[in-house]
Amino acid sequence: MKKNLKNIIEALIFVSIEPLTSDKIKNILDEFPDKEIENALKELLHHYSGNQRGINIQKVSGGYLFATTKEYDEYVKRFLKDEKKQKLSREALETLSTIAYHQPTTLAEISAIRGVDASHCLKTLLEKKLIKIVGRKKSPGKPLIYRTTKNFLAYFGLNSIEDLPSKEEIEKILEDKYEDS
Amino acid sequence: MKKNLKNIIEALIFVSIEPLTSDKIKNILDEFPDKEIENALKELLHHYSGNQRGINIQKVSGGYLFATTKEYDEYVKRFLKDEKKQKLSREALETLSTIAYHQPTTLAEISAIRGVDASHCLKTLLEKKLIKIVGRKKSPGKPLIYRTTKNFLAYFGLNSIEDLPSKEEIEKILEDKYEDS
Amino acid sequence: MENSQSYQINLEVFQGPLDLLLFLIKKKEIDIHNIPIASITREYLKYLDHKKNINLERESEFLLMAALLIHIKSRMLLPREISLDEEEDPRQILVDRLLDYKNIKAACKILREKEEKQIKKWKRKELPKSVSFQELDFMEVSLFDVAEVFFNLIKRQEKDQIKVIKGRDFSVKEKKQDIIRYLKEHSFLDFIEYFSHQETLEESLISFFCLLELISERIVIAVQKSLFHRIEVWLRKEVNI
Numbered sequence: 001m002k003k004n005l006k007n008i009i010e011a012l013i014f015v016s017i018e019p020l021t022s023d024k025i026k027n028i029l030d031e032f033p034d035k036e037i038e039n040a041l042k043e044l045l046h047h048y049s050g051n052q053r054g055i056n057i058q059k060v061s062g063g064y065l066f067a068t069t070k071e072y073d074e075y076v077k078r079f080l081k082d083e084k085k086q087k088l089s090r091e092a093l094e095t096l097s098t099i100a101y102h103q104p105t106t107l108a109e110i111s112a113i114r115g116v117d118a119s120h121c122l123k124t125l126l127e128k129k130l131i132k133i134v135g136r137k138k139s140p141g142k143p144l145i146y147r148t149t150k151n152f153l154a155y156f157g158l159n160s161i162e163d164l165p166s167k168e169e170i171e172k173i174l175e176d177k178y179e180d181s
Numbered sequence: 182m183k184k185n186l187k188n189i190i191e192a193l194i195f196v197s198i199e200p201l202t203s204d205k206i207k208n209i210l211d212e213f214p215d216k217e218i219e220n221a222l223k224e225l226l227h228h229y230s231g232n233q234r235g236i237n238i239q240k241v242s243g244g245y246l247f248a249t250t251k252e253y254d255e256y257v258k259r260f261l262k263d264e265k266k267q268k269l270s271r272e273a274l275e276t277l278s279t280i281a282y283h284q285p286t287t288l289a290e291i292s293a294i295r296g297v298d299a300s301h302c303l304k305t306l307l308e309k310k311l312i313k314i315v316g317r318k319k320s321p322g323k324p325l326i327y328r329t330t331k332n333f334l335a336y337f338g339l340n341s342i343e344d345l346p347s348k349e350e351i352e353k354i355l356e357d358k359y360e361d362s
Numbered sequence: 363m364e365n366s367q368s369y370q371i372n373l374e375v376f377q378g379p380l381d382l383l384l385f386l387i388k389k390k391e392i393d394i395h396n397i398p399i400a401s402i403t404r405e406y407l408k409y410l411d412h413k414k415n416i417n418l419e420r421e422s423e424f425l426l427m428a429a430l431l432i433h434i435k436s437r438m439l440l441p442r443e444i445s446l447d448e449e450e451d452p453r454q455i456l457v458d459r460l461l462d463y464k465n466i467k468a469a470c471k472i473l474r475e476k477e478e479k480q481i482k483k484w485k486r487k488e489l490p491k492s493v494s495f496q497e498l499d500f501m502e503v504s505l506f507d508v509a510e511v512f513f514n515l516i517k518r519q520e521k522d523q524i525k526v527i528k529g530r531d532f533s534v535k536e537k538k539q540d541i542i543r544y545l546k547e548h549s550f551l552d553f554i555e556y557f558s559h560q561e562t563l564e565e566s567l568i569s570f571f572c573l574l575e576l577i578s579e580r581i582v583i584a585v586q587k588s589l590f591h592r593i594e595v596w597l598r599k600e601v602n603i
Contacts (some may be wrong), residue, residue, distance in 0.1 A: 008256045010235030011249040015257055015484050028260050054191025065490050068192040075189045076196050079209050083197075097509070157316040165314060165325060165509040173303045174510065196489060239483065246485060254482035261484075268477055271470075275377060278469045289552075294462060297378035297423045307506045314506050321548060337473055338480040346472040354468040 005032060005040040006047075013044075019063025085128075095121035099131055099146050100164060106143040122146065130155070186213060186221040187228075194225075200244025200335055242334035243341055269305070276302040280312055280327050281345055287324040303327070311336060374420070379427030380463040382409060387460070394460060397453055399438055403431040429574065430456065537572045545582065545597040 008029065013020050022041060026034050045064075048056045058067045068076050088096065095118045098110045110118045125131045129151045136142040148161065158164065189210065194201050203222060207215050226245075229238045239248050249257055258266070269277065276299045279291050291299045306312045310332045317323045334341065346354075376382040386405050387394055410424055437452040451457075544551055573595065576582040583596050 007233065007235035007250065008253050011253040011257055011484070012235075012260050014236045014247070014249055015261060015486060017486075017488060017490050029256065052188065054188035054193075055195045066195070067490065068195055069188065072189050072192040075210065076192055079193050079196060082209060159316065163317045163323070165506070167513055169325060170506075170509045170513045172300060173307065173506075174513075175301065175304075198486060198489065237483075248483040248485045251479060251482035254484070257484045266481060268474075268481065271377060274470050274474060274477075275466060278466050278473055282466065282469065294459070294466070295378060296380035296427065296459070296463065297420070314509075321552070335485075336480065337476040338483075339476070346469045350472055351465050351468045354471055355464065 005029070005036060006044045009037070009041055009044055013057060013064050014066055016063075016065065019060045019065045021063040024063070088124075088128075089121075091116075091118075092121045092124050094118075096125055096130055096148075096152075099125075100148050100152070100161070103147045103161070104134060104145045105147075106137055106145055108143060110146075186210075186217060187225045190218070190222055190225055194238060194245050195247055197244075197246065199331070200239075200242045200246040202244040205244070239338070240340055241338055242331045246335070270302075272297075272299075273302045273305050277306055277311055277329070277333070280306075281329050281333070281342075284328045285315060285326045286328075287318055287326055289324060291327075309336075378420075379424050380460060381467075382406065382424070383427070383460060384464060384467075394464075395457060397457065399431065399435045399453060403428075403435055406431060534572055534575070537569055538576060541569065541572055541576060541595075542581070542597065545595065550596045 009025055012025060012028065022038065025041065026032075026037050029037060041064075045057055052069070054069055054072060055066055056069055057064050094114055095110060098113050098118075099105055102109060102113065107119060107122065110122075122131070126133070129149055131146050131152070132149050133144050134147045135145050137145055153160065190206060193206060193209065203219065206222070207213075207218050210218060222245075226238060226240075233250070235250060235253055236247055237250050239246050275295060276291060279294050279299070280286055283290060283294065288300055288303065303312070307314075310330055312327050312333065313330050314325050315328045316326050318326050329342070333339075334344075339345065376385065383402070383406065386392075386402060386409075387397065390402075390405070392398065392402065407428060410428060434452045434456060541551070573582070581598060583598055
């Protein structure tokens with residue numbers, strides 16, 4: 001039974017994004033006596049502190065949270081950097097979509113559509129080779145003109161930019177005529 | 182040294198939100214020989230499979246991922262109460278398996294196979310990232326083409342698309358007299 | 363003798379016409395490879411007659427199947443003057459569709475079990491705050507994301523100028539001309555694909571009945587060439603319009 005309780009607490013700490021306090025644990029597991037919970041928690045912490053592992057439970061701001069062991073930070077950082085390279089932030093995605101549907105386009109146009117300044121996203125997208133600069137507009141200030149790249153098409157499996165889903169298609173999909181239950 | 186590598190891999194799997202493939206691990210830890218990584222990984226999995234714990238490493242969608250053990254579902258659910266974790270509706274599941282077995286496929290094909298209009302299920306499936314648009318078919322109307330995702334595999338605990346219920350498994354179900362309609 | 367009460371099943375419990383047909387086949391212990399079309403059509407229609415609580419959109423799907431059943435029945439009764447595949451049983455498309463659907467349903471059952479098991483194993487959607495490397499709010503994007511994000515942006519902007527999309531009225535005559543025009547340009551139309559591209563249910567239904575009329579007026583002909591359930595509609599060569 002006690003062993004079981006230790007596992008339950010382990011699972012709870014694992015799924016928690018915020019540090020999980022022992023009060024909160026007692027609250028959730030209100031059928032267990034506080035004393036038992038405290039003992040199980042102690043045992044769990046002991047288990048993780050005892051042997052050198054890749055992950056451990058840290059006590060931060062009064063609660064418990066899983067974290068990777070400091071010693072391996074170097075590798076974890078390497079991994080996260082790599083992840084970042086392959087993925088886009090919400091902002092970058094918005095900028096990319098705007099360029100895709102409005103190309104050829106300029107920073108001013110993109111920012112107007114998004115309602116926020118998009119300049120820092122352009123850098124990311126250029127680095128990832130999802131967009132490219134194709135020239136300058138013949139208008140005051142001669143702004144740079146952006147387009148999506150072949151790489152962009154390949155990434156999404158498209159043959160040409162005309163193959164992007166149309167407004168009608170997306171609307172048809174998004175329509176919640178029948179809420180899916 | 183070997184013990185160390187096991188810990189590094191544990192930390193990497195822990196910080197990955199999606200199943201981490203062994204290829205990716207080898208890529209990140211390129212200073213270690215592949216063979217050593219494979220052995221350390223095997224050891225790590227063995228470590229987790231041996232003792233009954235609150236968390237575990239799963240092999241899904243071609244990679245490795247931390248998850249809670251299913252025995253403690255009740256408590257985790259209690260804790261994350263605002264998070265709705267609903268099963269797919271019958272319609273959505275039917276549409277999804279139609280796509281899984283007939284991919285790459287179009288909405289018209291899915292609807293034809295199911296005998297009902299499947300368009301309103303696509304939203305749920307796309308939003309849950311169980312399916313994705315992969316381009317357009319080169320046929321009149323140029324309909325969008327759909328495929329299942331890596332997340333689809335993870336959602337059902339499958340390691341690869343070959344793990345979909347086989348012809349034999351399906352036949353076994355069909356022979357079952359108690360099949361409900 | 364069954365009374366009409368037993369047919370009063372809410373059609374909503376069926377996923378669609380194929381589901382209902384499979385139910386009838388099982389109930390009557392019919393061999394799926396040798397379906398008595400006349401009696402199954404009769405049964406099927408009885409269910410439609412006693413339907414309750416079904417919205418129009420769903421109803422049209424059940425009606426389409428009724429039309430197909432009747433079509434098959436008539437093809438079995440009448441001597442066919444044009445046969446593309448000499449020995450083809452007109453029931454074959456239906457049988458193929460039923461078997462395929464039955465397999466999908468069985469697969470769903472297995473997948474549902476897997477889902478139930480898997481759903482109990484919780485994964486994290488984001489990393490705990492302790493792994494404090496900044497900017498972890500990254501995601502893998504799909505084509506759908508690109509499109510959805512853009513049209514949502516636009517929608518946000520257009521909030522104040524909601525467009526009223528008015529349904530067009532379609533006359534049968536107009537629609538028949540449409541179909542003929544389409545056939546002249548494309549030589550044939552793919553039955554399923556054609557209907558799935560109609561804007562509204564009403565338009566689909568009108569097109570469908572126009573097509574039935576065109577078939578009975580011997581202006582067009584509907585055929586299947588292969589086992590792949592594709593129904594093609596062709597203009598009859600001898601007709602000049």
